[in-house]
Amino acid sequence: MNLFSDIRALVIGTLEMMTKEGDLPDGLSFGNVTVEPPRDPLHGEMATNAAMVLAKPAGQKPRDIAQKLVSILSTDDRIISVDIAGPGFLNLCIVPHVWQSLVKEVLSSGRAYGTSAMGAGQTVNVEYVSANPTGPLHVGHTRGAVFGDALAGLLDYAGYDVTREYYVNDGGSQVDVLARSVYLRYLEAHGQEVAFEDGTYPGDYLIPLGQALKNKVGDAYLDQGEQFWLAEIREYATEAMMGMIRDDLAMLGVSMDSFFSEKSLYGTGAIEAAIDSLRAKGLIYEGVLELPKGKKSEDWEPREQTLFKSTDHGDDVDRPVMKSDGSWTYFAPDVAYHADKVNRGYDLLINVFGADHGGYVKRMKAAVSALSRGKIPLDIKLTQLVRLFKDGEPFKMSKRAGNFVTLRDVVDQVGADVTRFVMLTRKNDAPLDFDFNKVLEQSRENPVYYVQYAHARGYSVQRRAAEAGINVDIATLGVADLSRLSHEAELVVIRRLAEWPRLIEIAARTNEPHRVAFYLYELASDLHALWNKGNEEPALRFLQEDDPDTSQAKIALVQAVCVVISAGLGILGVKPVEEMR
């Protein structure tokens, strides 16, 4: 149930009636007609722009259309009054009963209140994290993981059938580098002096792996050439790294539905098939790329390569799928991977990339567009950098030196809930400052506590009510006399609850889970405000000891707020709490 779409349906119905009666010309599109909460509550409870957006196409004055709309709309029994304001807005006042009954709706639907029909069971694949299996997840991956997981949760809530997927880059040369680095640690475990040169991973996290390898194979790999051990160590190390990454994700509360291995594309003809499918569309050719402007020409040697004509699908330059030595580029298995996603029949694809992969957006979209003949949309969300601060000083991290701030470091220090919420109180495409001191020492100012506190207060009231002998079980609240919720301050909260389904649709349409976080903050703020008004106006206190019926109605409202907070936090992957500790 969505009150705003209900009233919008009423407005559209009225417009259609007007068309039938000749008050409006045939063939008008009502797609731009909105019904939304007005920015200023003094303007009423709902506002529609119908008269204004239709004035021009209808060739009539806004106020004339508005006048006619008013006379029809005001006969609906849900509507108290309709006013024409400003240049032609219609401000609607809704009968209190409609608002009050929303509380009942929330309580009976529970978490399902706000779930939406917009997804309509469409299948969507959300690919996120997809970090190389060469080390632990760092703080940048953390943001991608949090964002992707919240987005998946949001789409799930909005009615999509969501697959959460991790693309494991276990096929490229970086896993050879990993294997060589582990080999060095293995030699080290045997007491040898080793040097980590450029092109190896010097991080400490590989030390236990070298030790474990020694325990496993003894001295079998000593004094042996790479061809003897590389493949086996690669296998062994990749698996170990993925185990570590899964553990990291679990700390954050992220669990994937699917891990797709890049390696599985090799040797099966999958890459060849994907490239052939592009070739069949005339999009593969042999050619020489031009020197990118701004690059030094000394470093540049023209080479003939196998190229994908991505410029036919909106890219700026064509992209190589094969290196001049005949091996695949990184892009080729990516094309095959996305061909696989297309073939799996998803209605919608979403990739979450770090900002450093921004250069791949156009070519991936081009590839999916070509592979699916433009039928399957691919949305790519970039998460910008996380800038870490401690004591006001920026934290520098260097993956090469192996001293980077890991997901584990962050979650150990501040906890999964705070990490997630803080990272979601920012748009994905803007950089994020993450200050350890702020999220820890000044935790009172942390929005996650603010929202959880509202939820905890809601449960606190219920405990108090139960102690006072008032029945507050969910069935009783569900039949409470909600007409007692007539105070403006209470209606403010109900109107906020009414916005929830609409917010979900907006957030899901734009793939922007941060909107959920901001909404929850506002809803929590409304509840805190109402709570404190009880200090000055005893009639607004939730607990009216001598009046169980009124208490039940008020507590039903509080419970409805808790339901929505809980649902919202659930989308974001943050735990609602019933008590603050």
Added chain:
RNA sequence: GGUCUGUUAGCUCAGCUGGAUAGAGUACUUGCCUCCGAAGCAAGGGGUCACAGGUUCGAAUCCUGUACAGACCGCCA
């Protein structure tokens, strides 16, 4: 040189399909615990929405250009 992001209050940021007098937090000033948990609430000051054009009934929002910041730009992934 090119591509992609971003630029809104002193600071950190929201701002929906273009809509009414641009909103929060923080900081500052001042109130509120005999009262459901003060991890809270209320009030006040604080703005050339980077800049310049354009589109229209209407622009922080769309378009063009400029400035500044960040990420990326064949034979790494």
